[in-house]
Structures are given as C-alpha cells and as structure tokens.
Amino acid sequence: MRFLLDSHTLIWAVDDPTKLSRTAEAILLDPNNVRLLSPASYWEMAIKVALGKLPLTMPYRPWMEKAIADLRLEILPITLDHAEWVATLPFHHKDPFDRMLAAQSLVGGVALLSGDVVFDAYGVNRTW
Secondary structure, three states, X not given: OEEEEOHHHHHHHHHOHHHOOHHHHHHHHOOOOXXXXXXXXXXXXXXXXXXXXXXXXXXHHHHHHHHHHHOOEEEOOOOXXXXXXXXXXXXXXXXHHHHHHHHHHHHHOOEEEOOOHHHHHHOOOEEO
C-alpha cells in the first residue's frame, strides 16, 4: 500500500519514534509499503528550521537526506492537479502545507499517515 507521510510523522519517525502509533510504526517498517514524501513537507520543515521553531538532531540537509534514505521515501511531486484540488478544498485546515497533503492524498488515492484528525474532515484515508 502507498502512504503519504505528514511532516510530524517524518520528524517522529527519525527523531522520536516513541511518539508514533503502533500502526504508524508497523507501516513504516513494512518493506511492502511505499512511503511517500511531499515537497510541501520538506518545504514546511525548512521554513520552521529557519525560524528556529523546529530543532532537528542534525543540520537540515543531512537530516533530510538521511531520513529519505533510511525510511526509503519516494518524493511525490506536486502537480497542477494537486494545486487545483487545493483551490476547491473547504478551509477545515488553514495550514497551506497540510491542505496540499490533503489534496495529494485525495487526488492520488494515497493514504495519509498522520495523527492529525483535522484531515478527516476532508475525507482523506488517514491512518494512524
């Protein structure tokens, strides 16, 4: 199955796996699952690192490269279809990065691996 990781899922998987649900941990460890990462997530994280709001255990670039390699993540490109879908979403969530994740999940029929229940209002297949 294919899973799109929310930013907090990625951060916890790398820096504090005890915060992951057992289901999330099992999904990340299962080699049969495809784990996807959106540019929206690594863009959001870069902004938070620059603002001093997101401390990582390593500098941003090596942290991100190691996370992508260790978790065997594939990058899910942001397409015009995803952006168009964002334009139609109700504002259940004001965060533009999370709205993009919702759109990518809905357009691609990809499960979203997230503990954030606000995604449920969009009807995404959220797993935690």
